[in-house]
Amino acid sequence: MSLRNLARLGLTALFLTGLVAGGVRAQAEEVAAVSPSGILNVSYDVGRELFAELNPVFQRQWLEKTGAEVTVDQSHGGTSKQARSILEGLQADVVTFNQVTDVQLLHDKGGLIPADWQAKFPNRSSPFYSLPAFLVRAGNPKNIQDWDDLIRDDVAVIFPNPKTSGNARYTYLAATAYALEKFAGDQALATEFVKKIFARVPVFDAGGRASTTTFVEREMGDVLITFEAEVQGIRKEFGADRFEAVTPSVSLLAEFPVAVVDKVAEKRGSQAVATAYLDFLYSPEAQDIIASHAYRVTDAGVMQRHAANFPEVRLVTAEDVFGGWEKIAAEHFASGGLLDRAFVNQ
Secondary structure (H helix, E strand, O other): OOHHHHHHHHHHHHHHHHHHHHHHHHHHHHHHHHHOEEEEEOOOOOOOHHHHHHHHHHHHHHHHHOOOOOOOEEOOHHHHHHHHHOOOOOOOOEEOOOOOHHHHHHHHHHOOOOOOOOHOOHHHHHHEEOEEEEEEEEEOOOOOOOHHHHHHOOOOEEOOOOOOOOHHHHHHHHHHHHHHHHOOHHHHHHHHHHHHHOOOOOOOOOHHHHHHHHHHHHEEEEEOEHHHHHHHHHHHHHHHOOOOOOOOOOHHHHEOOOOHHHHHHHHHHHHHHHHHHHHHHOOOOHHHHHOOOOEEEEOOOOOOOOHHHHHOOEEEOOOHHHHHHHHHHHHHHOHHHOHHHHHOOO
């Protein structure tokens, strides 16, 4: 073969190698080019510290993968209120909520997400979970151990408004589940039991973080009911010598569902980065961060490493006790439903 032909072959090989390498770069650059420089994660009220630690890790990984910088902006509030804000035009690329019904609302009322949104990510689109637990003051002066103690006349209870807060709706459902067991399934007696708890609440804040402020900084109430993760976060921030955690005998599995808000993401060109962000929440690195914030995670290995931080508790589910979230929405949370009957005059 002549030197000229060899040279041509060499140039061709170099050209093809360049095409392959260039194709990989172009694919990453294409993803980066069509994605906006930032996305908005609209989230639940007490998740500020968690996502403040998660977001920089994702941003670093995205830069390494695509060569493009991206920012993740946050909006926090009671998730029922957050869902309504999205329906009214808040441009959320993703939601990381604490209640299935508030995500479902984005489909039912706005068509912003598909009907099968829970099939888009593992574990029914819930990368981590928690449960309603109690925070009491040092020494537990009122000896609060379980849901029965919350109806006593000498106990003031703090939790947010279940009309605006997914956190509080879990409290309502967990208390109802306990009462249904106590009264052998008698819904009327269970509603009266929960009504007595509501009567012990001096102020209903809009979201979980405001209720934390009421309990911790304003020093109102004898017990704060909030997610286990928030209970542990408060003790870490304000001092384990000031507060004690109490895990009730039974509580409700609190899923933290996530979804890409497709209609917004498609319009903004953020579908790829928004999906990658939610996929990231399932990664071992993210799961370890989440567990360090006292959320129970779906990665068994990560959960095992953090097992000492999570007391055993009997968890019941919305499906087992109430027949699922669709039935809960119709029977409990609809106007005039069982929540309204328990919440009357509050």
